[in-house]
Amino acid sequence: MTITYPKKVTIVEVGPRDGLQNEKQFVPTDVKIDFIKNLFHAGINEMEITSFVSPKWVPQMKDAGEIVEASKSYSQQQIVLVPNQKGIERAIDTGCHSLAVFVGVSDTFNKKNINKTTRESMDELLPIIQKLKNQGIFVRACISTSFYCPYEGKIEKERVVDLCREFVEGGVDELSVADTIGMANPMECYTLFSDLKEAFPNTLITAHFHDTRKMALSNILASLQAGVDRFDCSAGGLGGCPFAPGATGNVATEDVVFMLHQMGIETGIDLPLLLDAVDGIANHVERPLDSAQYRLRKQGSVNQA
DSSP states (O other): OOOOOOSBOEEEEOIIIIITTTOSSOOOHHHHHHHHHHHHHTTOOEEEEEEOOOTTTOGGGTTHHHHHHHTTTSOSEEEEEOOSHHHHHHHHHTTOOEEEEEEESSHHHHHHHHSSOHHHHHHHHHHHHHHHHHTTOEEEEEEESSSEETTTEEOOHHHHHHHHHHHHHHTOSEEEEEETTSOOOHHHHHHHHHHHHHHOTTSEEEEEEBOTTSOHHHHHHHHHHTTOOEEEEBGGGOOOOTTSTTOOOBOBHHHHHHHHHHTTOBOOOOHHHHHHHHHHHHTTSSSOOOOHHHHHHHHTOOOOO
């Protein structure tokens, strides 16, 4: 069997939002803005830049409005996460045109996250999505616990496909399908994403991997083989999830870019400039950044591709 890979892959950078949201120490607003600017100059054109959540629950995102205002000239697609109607109103008032909504396939995870069952979330979201589409807003649906849940264990593939179908029929432009706790294996990724690509050929399908068990690059390779050409990544491997015990950061953007470039797959991203962006945020986060490419950069032995 001949394996074919896409010639070009789109990286959706989630570091400024998903990567920083769990940092306990507040990252200064100007540092976040510089991070976004540096990522843009490295060639990243799609980013999740912030989240319009309650500052009481996520203090790190209390400067969402300032981030949006200061970053409007950076990246072609600036996405902000919105948890509810209030967040949507704030985002639109600030001039946002690309919004991300989210729901967990797992009821238990969803209830711990936003105190609603998956069904309750969908019943609330679907009418909102229709209104947003009527306003010309780009809508991205983030599907958490698509493979495993820290509370319910393995998630059946059919549940994921059915939930994605609801979103697609509701009018979303993109599905970001996440291995929230980093337990998926390449076979599971190939199978699920093959089914999703076949079922929803006119919807953007993006794979979102956490690197908890160092399986993310293997899972990306399997997803490429399934036809996926969009991946959520986080510069420096920043990230985690407060409702998924033990989950570490997202797969590091620089490691994904290096692998893709070595495979002859274009990303449009300049790896040295991307590592400069990682360097700029490293001193403002609590945990050390340990992606392979950044570690090699610090050692002075990185082989740029």
